[in-house]
Amino acid sequence: MSDTSASTKIRPFTFEFPDTELEELRQRIEATRFPEKETVQDQSQGTQLATIQELARYWATDYNWRKVEAKLKAVPHFITEIDGLDIHFIHVRSKHENALPVIVTHGWPGSIIEQLKIIEPLTDPTAHGGDASDAFHVVIPSMPGYGFSGKPAKTGWNPERIARAWAVLMERLGYTKYVAQGGDWGSIVVDLMALQQPEGLVGIHRHLPARY
Numbered sequence: 001m002s003d004t005s006a007s008t009k010i011r012p013f014t015f016e017f018p019d020t021e022l023e024e025l026r027q028r029i030e031a032t033r034f035p036e037k038e039t040v041q042d043q044s045q046g047t048q049l050a051t052i053q054e055l056a057r058y059w060a061t062d063y064n065w066r067k068v069e070a071k072l073k074a075v076p077h078f079i080t081e082i083d084g085l086d087i088h089f090i091h092v093r094s095k096h097e098n099a100l101p102v103i104v105t106h107g108w109p110g111s112i113i114e115q116l117k118i119i120e121p122l123t124d125p126t127a128h129g130g131d132a133s134d135a136f137h138v139v140i141p142s143m144p145g146y147g148f149s150g151k152p153a154k155t156g157w158n159p160e161r162i163a164r165a166w167a168v169l170m171e172r173l174g175y176t177k178y179v180a181q182g183g184d185w186g187s188i189v190v191d192l193m194a195l196q197q198p199e200g201l202v203g204i205h206r207h208l209p210a211r212y
Contacts, residue, residue: 013077029060088148089141094123096135101175103139107184167198183207
């Protein structure tokens with residue numbers, strides 16, 4: 001049953017980034033003081049100067065944040081407090097009645113942006129050549145300290161704790177049967193969810209096998 005007390009209420013979340021902040025970021029990128037060029041012709045001394053300069057040029061001149069922002073704003077965002085920390089997440093329910101809930105966890109140094117492209121195929125499979133039986137309700141949280149989630153003020157938010165928090169989140173959303181998916185650090189989180197065996201979790205999928 002969902003917990004709707006004041007401290008654990010699920011709240012709609014919106015965000016805005018003014019042009020002044022974007023311009024200030026571009027100015028800081030353009031003001032970067034680069035190191036001297038490496039003394040070799042390969043990457044044995046690390047990432048090459050030309051690569052870093054091209055990356056900085058892309059972020060300062062070519063990257064279109066407003067385009068990404070529009071994609072983010074096209075889906076519903078929420079915040080809820082778990083274990084004293086605000087957790088941000090995307091939650092998109094399928095129109096198909098028997099859709100299976102799935103919680104999808106990003107990795108490092110990734111973010112929820114990586115998962116935006118999977119939302120429509122999972123929630124509306126019939127529009128993408130699939131069957132209604134393939135449908136999912138999709139939950140995509142930002143890990144603590146990432147994106148719009150709160151930044152922990154002290155240590156302790158390790159993968160085990162995140163795994164427990166995700167189980168709380170799914171219970172709070174009213175899901176009594178669900179699956180979990182993750183890659184990179186997300187794969188470790190879902191592995192630990194399986195080990196913790198929270199009530200309601202019926203299976204996991206990971207795309208980066210790892211030991212923790």
